[in-house]
Amino acid sequence: xxxxxxxxxxxxxxxxxxxxxxxxxxxxxxxxxxxxxxxxxxxxxxxxxxxxxxxxxxxxxxxxxxxxxxxxxxxxxxxxxxxxxxxxxxxxxxxxxxxxxxxxxxxxxxxxxxxxxxxxxxxxxxxxxxxxxxxxxxxxxxxxxxxxxxxxxxxxxxxxxxxxxxxxxxxxxxxxxxxxxxxxxxxxxxxxxxxxxxxxxxxxxxxxxxxxxxxxxxxxxxxxxxxxxxxxxxxxxxxxxxxxxxxxxxxxxxxxxxxxxxxxxxxxxxxxxxxxxxxxxxxxxxxxxxxxxxxxxxxxxxxxxxxx
Amino acid sequence: xxxxxxxxxxxxxxxxxxxxxxxxxxxxxxxxxxxxxxxxxxxxxxxxxxxxxxxxxxxxxxxxxxxxxxxxxxxxxxxxxxxxxxxxxxxxxxxxxxxxxxxxxxxxxxxxxxxxxxxxxxxxxxxxxxxxxxxxxxxxxxxxxxxxxxxxxxxxxxxxxxxxxxxxxxxxxxxxxxxxxxxxxxxxxxxxxxxxxxxxxxxxxxxxxxxxxxxxxxxxxxxxxxxxxxxxxxxxxxxxxxxxxxxxxxxxxxxxxxxxxxxxxxxxxxxxxxxxxxxxxxxxxxxxxxxxxxxxxxxxxxxxxxxxxxxxxxxxxxxxxxxxxxxxxxxxxxxxxxxxxxxxxxxxxxxxxxxxxxxxxxxxxxx
Numbered sequence: 240x241x242x243x244x245x246x247x248x249x250x251x252x253x254x255x256x257x258x259x260x261x262x263x264x265x266x267x268x269x270x271x272x273x274x275x276x277x278x279x280x281x282x283x284x285x286x287x288x289x290x291x292x293x294x295x296x297x298x299x300x301x302x303x304x305x306x307x308x309x310x311x312x313x314x315x316x317x318x319x320x321x322x323x324x325x326x327x328x329x330x331x332x333x334x335x336x337x338x339x340x341x342x343x344x345x346x347x348x349x350x351x352x353x354x355x356x357x358x359x360x361x362x363x364x365x366x367x368x369x370x371x372x373x374x375x376x377x378x379x380x381x382x383x384x385x386x387x388x389x390x391x392x393x394x395x396x397x398x399x400x401x402x403x404x405x406x407x408x409x410x411x412x413x414x415x416x417x418x419x420x421x422x423x424x425x426x427x428x429x430x431x432x433x434x435x436x437x438x439x440x441x442x443x444x445x446x447x448x449x450x451x452x453x454x455x456x457x458x459x460x461x462x463x464x465x466x467x468x469x470x471x472x473x474x475x476x477x478x479x480x481x482x483x484x485x486x487x488x489x490x491x492x493x494x495x496x497x498x499x500x501x502x503x504x505x506x507x508x509x510x511x512x513x514x515x516x517x518x519x520x521x522x523x524x525x526x527x528x529x530x531x532x533x534x535x536x537x538x539x540x541x542x543x544x545x546x547x
Numbered sequence: 548x549x550x551x552x553x554x555x556x557x558x559x560x561x562x563x564x565x566x567x568x569x570x571x572x573x574x575x576x577x578x579x580x581x582x583x584x585x586x587x588x589x590x591x592x593x594x595x596x597x598x599x600x601x602x603x604x605x606x607x608x609x610x611x612x613x614x615x616x617x618x619x620x621x622x623x624x625x626x627x628x629x630x631x632x633x634x635x636x637x638x639x640x641x642x643x644x645x646x647x648x649x650x651x652x653x654x655x656x657x658x659x660x661x662x663x664x665x666x667x668x669x670x671x672x673x674x675x676x677x678x679x680x681x682x683x684x685x686x687x688x689x690x691x692x693x694x695x696x697x698x699x700x701x702x703x704x705x706x707x708x709x710x711x712x713x714x715x716x717x718x719x720x721x722x723x724x725x726x727x728x729x730x731x732x733x734x735x736x737x738x739x740x741x742x743x744x745x746x747x748x749x750x751x752x753x754x755x756x757x758x759x760x761x762x763x764x765x766x767x768x769x770x771x772x773x774x775x776x777x778x779x780x781x782x783x784x785x786x787x788x789x790x791x792x793x794x795x796x797x798x799x800x801x802x803x804x805x806x807x808x809x810x811x812x813x814x815x816x817x818x819x820x821x822x823x824x825x826x827x828x829x830x831x832x833x834x835x836x837x838x839x840x841x842x843x844x845x846x847x848x849x850x851x852x853x854x855x856x857x858x859x860x861x862x863x864x865x866x867x868x869x870x871x872x873x874x875x876x877x878x879x880x881x882x883x884x885x886x887x888x889x890x891x892x893x894x895x896x897x898x899x900x901x902x903x904x905x906x907x908x909x910x911x912x913x914x
Contacts, residue, residue: 358781360764363663395781
């Protein structure tokens with residue numbers, strides 16, 4: 240039943256990388272906490288591995304902190320939350336060790352890790368916090384969600400749930416309506432902070448912006464049924480490190496405008512894959528056109544499959 | 548930090564801690580015992596987060612400090628030490644354990660990763676005879692739900708008012724409730740759910756008394772020099788008073804051992820899962836037990852009883868009846884009945900005089 244916390248070496252909890260971007264959410268939550276009206280259900284919306292995990296962990300630390308010191312506290316309790324070894328903070332995510340073929344959070348898992356344990360008071364902290372990773376319906380479908388609904392609706396005092404999703408549109412409405420949504424800054428703003436050349440290029444309207452436009456056009460064209468445009472655009476990539484971010488920004492733009500039969504879900508997955516591909520590319524030294532093409536083709540196949 | 552310890556003392560306390568050392572949890576350091584040395588004593592702590600046990604033993608302490616020791620390895624090591632006296636010395640990330648000509652170095656986890664253990668409350672003075680408390684628990688613990696997802700039933704409800712203690716347990720089909728005179732001191736709480744695992748823990752001790760205390764998040768139990776700390780569970784226990792009926796008109800007294808033996812025989816032929824047995828009373832003074840279900844066969848036995856009244860019949864779960872008859876110590880029991888749809892009540896006759904009331908309620912089976 241153990242779900243490992245985000246590994247240190249993935250860097251998703253790196254404050255230097257994502258601290259600035261989650262600051263706004265943390266400050267808003269802190270104000271609500273001090274005023275005593277922070278909802279017990281929070282839906283954090285942001286791309287996977289791009290700050291939302293850091294925001295969730297810092298919120299959990301802040302909520303359980305015995306010194307009530309606010310974000311980025313350095314006390315022993317907060318440090319243990321960050322290491323994933325605090326008794327009052329638990330992460331619930333798809334567990335590959337559990338039986339079943341679909342990679343979803345299981346109903347029994349929700350029962351064992353949340354519902355049956357939610358009645359106990361905190362062990363040491365000010366509150367108990369559960370972080371549910373990936374609550375879009377493909378990972379958190381109705382069967383586990385229904386087990387969870389009543390608890391999410393009326394948890395005992397001092398219990399908080401932090402739910403993570405990239406695409407709020409595909410979170411079950413019954414879950415979404417019981418949470419307050421907090422959005423992390425989008426991928427474009429993020430890309431501007433990430434790469435070195437990118438901010439300049441975006442500012443000057445050259446390169447990245449132009450490339451993002453071409454990707455967007457190709458995706459729209461392909462959504463009409465012709466995958467050739469995807470091959471063309473990925474063969475003519477600029478040889479720059481920001482291509483992943485620019486392509487992800489394009490996909491995310493389509494996702495947020497709700498393009499596609501699935502309300503943008505497929506585009507949001509594509510954006511997440513492109514961001515993931517970037518970190519893979521750094522490690523494996525693979526040529527970008529191959530990685531980007533495979534992301535685009537995967538999106539295309541899913542879109543075709545979905546339509547059929 | 549250096550400690551001089553006696554093997555016998557340490558081993559005894561380690562055995563007390565074994566029940567709560569967590570081995571497969573999400574927090575690996577919980578498979579360790581947290582050891583804190585100060586003031587001539589070694590305090591040892593283990594927790595599975597629901598329950599925490601704090602215990603201590605005498606030690607010659609040089610330099611105070613705390614460290615974590617992997618429970619299984621440390622316990623086995625101490626058990627097999629060649630001499631009674633041994634030395635534990637902390638040296639950076641490792642601990643030396645020396646006894647006679649044996650010397651070992653054991654790596655230890657950083658104690659800063661260990662959860663902050665709730666301090667055992669020390670101001671409690673609500674005290675109860677441990678012997679009596681164990682009797683109370685023995686009378687109800689068997690009725691606690693097994694493997695029910697409704698975790699709020701996975702324990703016994705303990706209610707205290709000055710002068711009296713009442714404990715109840717139920718699985719939704721039967722209920723056991725026991726009441727006894729108790730301390731008139733200020734009560735630390737009015738009612739709390741005691742999880743099954745906590746109840747089992749009390750049977751391991753043979754001290755005189757247990758002192759109850761409570762904070763917002765934890766219940767404390769001091770037994771001698773040891774402390775059990777149990778996490779408070781949000782209370783959603785059923786309103787059990789409603790199912791306790793005290794005015795069933797048809798009452799029969801019967802030898803406990805006789806009824807128990809007969810039920811064991813008759814229920815063998817009953818349907819395997821339901822284990823139903825029909826209790827048939829007629830005005831002539833006979834109780835007939837008849838097995839329900841035919842796939843195995845059938846069985847029937849007649850017991851003479853003192854009964855004058857209307858005939859009646861009720862189907863009951865034999866297992867539930869066998870369980871209560873097995874834990875009672877008295878010679879006679881009284882069954883209180885009304886009709887086939889009203890719950891059956893079992894009370895002991897001439898029970899242990901320390902108890903004010905013991906009542907066991909069984910819901911009838913629908914056949």
